[in-house]
Structure formats: C-alpha cells, structure tokens
C-alpha cells in the first residue's frame with residue numbers, strides 16, 4: 011500500500027502524538043515548527059525549524075514530504091494557501107479561514123442552523139456601550155485567543171470603562187451561557203458521510219484552561235445524540251477530512267450550544283489513546299493519508315487530567331498503577347499555565 015511522507019506543521023504535544031501514531035502505521039513524518047525546542051522533534055523522523063513565513067524553509071519542507079497536515083489552526087492562512095499549491099494540505103485551508111476568526115466561525119455555525127450563544131461584532135467603544143442587552147457577557151478578540159487569552163468578562167455597563175480596552179483589535183461580545191456542563195465531540199471524517207465518532211467527552215476547566223476530561227459524559231441521551239449529530243453536520247458542511255473537535259456548552263435547561271470548532275486533534279481527545287481501539291491521532295493519520303478506516307470500538311471508561319505548569323514535578327518518576335497512563339510532553343521549560351503532560355486513568 012502507498013504510504014506518503016507526512017508533513018506536520020507544529021511540534022507541540024499534538025504534533026508529537028500525531029508522529030507517534032504515524033510511526034505505528036509505518037508512515038514517516040517531518041515536523042515543521044517555529045520553536046527550536048519543540049518536543050515534536052523527539053518523535054518525528056525529521057524536524058525543520060523555521061518561521062511560518064520563511065518561504066525558503068517552507069520550500070525545503072515541501073521537498074521532503076508528500077502531503078501536509080497541522081496540529082494547530084492559527085497558521086497564517088497565506089502560508090497554508092501557498093503550501094497547498096506545492097503539496098496538498100489536509101484538512102483544507104479554507105476551513106482555517108473560517109475558524110481562525112470567532113465571528114466567521116459563529117456566522118458559519120448559525121448558517122448551518124445550529125445554535126450558538128447570542129453574539130455581536132464589536133469594533134469600538136460605541137458598539138460595546140450599545141450592547142448592554144448582552145450582559146453578563148464575555149468580550150473576546152476575534153482572532154488568536156485561546157485558553158481564555160484575550161477574554162474579558164463584563165457583568166454590566168459600569169465595568170466597561172475599567173477595562174482599558176484597545177480598539178486596534180476586533181472583538182466579539184458573547185452572552186454568557188448559564189453552564190450546566192461542557193462537552194466536546196471528537197470525530198474523524200474519512201469522506202462523504204464516512205465517520206468515526208467518539209462519544210461526547212465531559213470537560214472541566216480551571217481558569218479557562220481544560221483540566222479534566224471524562225467519558226462517559228453525564229448527559230441525557232438526547233444531548234449525546236444531538237451533539238454527535240451537530241458535530242457531523244459541521245464536518246460535512248466543511249468537507250472536512252481528518253480528526254476534528256466540536257466544543258459545546260450545555261445550559262441549566264439542557265439546551266445545547268456550539269462553542270467552537272477545532273480543525274485538528276484536541277486535548278479533550280487524549281483519553282481516546284487508552285479508551286478506544288483507535289485513537290484520535292491514529293484516526294487522523296489514517297484519514298489524511300488515505301488508509302483504511304477501522305470500526306471504532308470503545309474499550310473502557312476513562313478520565314484525563316491535564317498537568318499544567320508545576321503539576322508535572324509531582325508525577326515525574328512516580329510509580330503508577332496498571333490503570334494509570336502518564337504522558338510527559340518533554341517540554342524544555344516549565345511555565346505557568348503551560349500544558350506539560352497528562353494522565354489518563356482507565357476504569358473497567
């Protein structure tokens with residue numbers, strides 16, 4: 011069977027885990043990353059260090075590979091488009107254009123007739139002052155915010171002046187959802203209506219960073235079905251190939267809202283490595299490289315705990331039980347709020 015050499019843009023933990031999954035399938039990987047210390051270099055067959063706008067380095071990357079995928083969505087769109095002219099980029103770059111901007115993303119989800127929280131585009135102070143019917147709300151930058159970065163909680167109009175906002179950026183104001191729980195659906199699309207869909211995962215955040223993910227999610231069957239259905243509607247509409255994740259809110263009245271789409275493997279899906287016969291990473295490699303799809307089977311329940319910042323020191327060198335799986339991302343520097351590793355505990 012033809013096995014392409016796979017280029018992966020981004021060399022963090024997701025790039026590392028993609029490379030490991032590829033190795034299992036006998037697929038060579040070359041990681042391209044703008045971080046000289048990227049942990050992915052310990053797992054890929056080859057590593058190229060370069061900026062995401064360095065055309066010479068990107069050309070060198072293209073010579074070495076047959077097709078390209080990525081571990082994060084915020085690669086400059088122009089870079090992805092240019093690369094796509096040399097070697098096919100999967101998932102398709104047009105998808106990044108939508109999800110790189112929270113406003114385009116929410117407009118797209120609503121165009122698919124799926125529910126999001128109420129939102130409005132904010133370009134200046136006047137817009138914000140005129141939007142008090144959205145409060146309490148979260149003001150988020152339209153681009154480049156993740157893990158709560160670039161987000162401001164606004165309870166009422168009096169707080170606006172205290173925020174010292176700079177309007178050299180564009181924002182979206184989102185009405186706060188009265189959360190009962192948060193879930194995500196990870197799926198892999200192989201082509202028209204061909205899916206491996208994992209069961210919804212229940213997620214708990216601390217300081218807006220994912221801390222715990224667990225299956226089964228404590229949700230009604232109707233929400234379980236609806237979230238899987240909505241995730242596949244979005245994937246179909248995007249003509250998505252590979253693994254992606256849809257994050258949802260469930261409010262106290264059991265209404266479902268799409269929060270965001272991650273066009274890549276996802277932190278909440280790490281537990282699929284131990285809880286399913288095929289992990290989200292292996293499924294991604296299979297789908298983008300055109301390898302056969304295997305029927306997805308859940309093996310056990312599981313809980314994943316993210317090790318953030320100094321948490322990692324408590325676990326390095328620790329002895330684990332047979333049902334506990336420790337993953338050290340081998341990041342050179344421990345930083346506050348940085349995801350350093352995770353543990354998955356399986357339950358039979």
Ligand code: AMP
Nearest residue numbers: 127148156157158184185186187215218
């Ligand atoms: P985000 O960066 O948009 O994924 O937001 C990070 C986290 O902030 C989410 O997982 C929620 O816990 C919280 N959050 C974001 N937007 C909202 C919202 N509109 N209503 C309630 N909670 C939110």
